Amino acid sequence: MLTSLKKSYLAPAFVCLLASALAPTLAQARNTKLMLPVSEAVSQRAVQQALGSDLSIIFGSVVPDGTTLMSQEIFARGEARPNYQSKVTDDVVVCKMALQNALLDLIKQARNSGANAVVGIVSFYDHLVEMNSTTQYECHAGMTRGVVDLKAKLAKTDRVYSSYGGTTPRLMPPASGYADINDVQQVPFLDQRGREVYQLWLTRTGPRAFVVAEDGFLWQSWGTPPDPNLPRDPALRALQNCYNHGARNCQLYAVDNTVVYHPSAAAGQLQQSTAPAGRAQQGE
Structure with missing residues (x-):
């Protein structure tokens, strides 16, 4: 009888202990995929x-004209952990830190190799899944960390991507061939x-940039920002304002005199079905 009682009391205790041991594992198993703006x-x-002022980074798999590749594909993983003491636990904030760390790794590799550009940058989660975009990156967030994997190539370029009267590099994707810059329609x-x-x-x-979004929102930027706290790069500034206003899938359409827009399949279907009501913003 005593043995049976011991077993009956021990069984619930063992179950609780096992559940406690498994809890961290279950929490760590969260893997939330986020698509976030590169500009931020x-x-x-x-x-x-x-x-x-001497090194450029170009997102998207298309390599700009006038670029000489110096390497095959290189890789960088950026990780960031939530800070529960300072309450920095938001997935978006953690992912932004993870992308920063991955970019700093790519920049370090470029400087060590004598390159002045990192081109063809695409998301490459776990070295298995490629996500190609000129304006967005893929991040995977869990309970204990956020992870961003990037794939890129080191290059030398004669084209100036980094200066327009200041020392801040510019976000200048290559021409897409989508349309003539003056073709408004x-x-x-x-x-x-x-x-x-x-x-x-x-x-x-110039410098100038024009951003569109799938819900009809647009933002235009040019010249030097009136607020010194805003990015000097008009492309970064326009994308940031577009996302800050809650627009859907903000995309660069043109930078300076070049159309850089690449339509997605979903965007093409949306454009053919109906034109959303515009939410034009005047910009700076």
């Missing part, structure tokens, strides 16, 4: 300082009011 991480001070997602805004943007002096 690239504009961070640590990345800008590491780039300086080819700009996707815009209503008549949006096309009028784009026509006006074409008269602005």
